Amino acid sequence: AQSVTQLGSHVSVSEGALVLLRCNYSSSVPPYLFWYVQYPNQGLQLLLKYTTRATLVKGINGFEAEFKKSETSFHLTKPSAHMSDAAEYFCAVSDRRGSQGNLIFGKGTKLSVKP
Amino acid sequence: NAGVMQNPRHLVRRRGQEARLRCSPMKGHSHVYWYRQLPEEGLKFMVYLQKENIIDESGMPKERFSAEFPKEGPSILRIQQVVRGDSAAYFCASSPPSAGSDTQYFGPGTRLTVL
Numbered sequence: 078a079q080s081v082t083q084l085g086s087h088v089s090v091s092e093g094a095l096v097l098l099r100c101n102y103s104s105s106v107p108p109y110l111f112w113y114v115q116y117p118n119q120g121l122q123l124l125l126k127y128t129t130r131a132t133l134v135k136g137i138n139g140f141e142a143e144f145k146k147s148e149t150s151f152h153l154t155k156p157s158a159h160m161s162d163a164a165e166y167f168c169a170v171s172d173r174r175g176s177q178g179n180l181i182f183g184k185g186t187k188l189s190v191k192p
Numbered sequence: 193n194a195g196v197m198q199n200p201r202h203l204v205r206r207r208g209q210e211a212r213l214r215c216s217p218m219k220g221h222s223h224v225y226w227y228r229q230l231p232e233e234g235l236k237f238m239v240y241l242q243k244e245n246i247i248d249e250s251g252m253p254k255e256r257f258s259a260e261f262p263k264e265g266p267s268i269l270r271i272q273q274v275v276r277g278d279s280a281a282y283f284c285a286s287s288p289p290s291a292g293s294d295t296q297y298f299g300p301g302t303r304l305t306v307l
Binding site for chain 1: 196198233234235236237240248283285297298299300301303
């Protein structure tokens with residue numbers, strides 16, 4: 078069965094510093110992987126997704142993630158944090174049974190950005 | 193092109209009442225997913241529907257919860273005889289017919305509070 082682990086429920090960085098949010102997955106099939114961002118009292122917005130093509134995936138707002146099969150990881154990074162990046166970030170794996178399936182989410186990482 | 197719409201955004205019910213949550217998918221989308229987010233938790237899959245069909249309800253509690261996606265109109269998540277433990281944010285997502293769960297687009301959620 079697929080599962081997702083996000084290491085660190087809270088991460089705090091200074092404005093302009095590197096952002097690194099960790100995600101490890103387990104999957105019995107080649108996974109589809111996603112990062113979503115959730116701002117307070119809002120729904121989830123897709124940041125980026127990996128669907129077995131390029132292992133380095135670029136998303137919106139300057140974020141990117143690299144799929145590393147050997148480490149079963151899909152960590153999210155951004156070179157320089159901005160105050161507007163403060164939000165909660167969720168990593169998810171697609172439970173692909175056939176061509177359809179639901180998403181399995183990690184517990185989320187809250188990112189704080191200090192001025 | 194309107195996104196996924198959910199209403200109401202906030203719903204307050206007393207124990208024992210019924211809660212009805214509505215979800216209108218994006219135009220052209222025929223797949224709808226419901227997720228529940230408990231405080232300090234990630235999203236948990238509940239049910240996956242296509243028009244007039246429940247495809248996967250493996251995440252739905254066995255009692256009091258039901259979902260439908262009629263030929264016309266929004267998808268409805270219905271919770272009968274609500275209890276305090278049902279208090280959560282309920283998110284709907286939709287995807288187009290060909291993409292499966294490659295990309296799910298989320299609505300803003302309905303925050304249910306049970307008094």
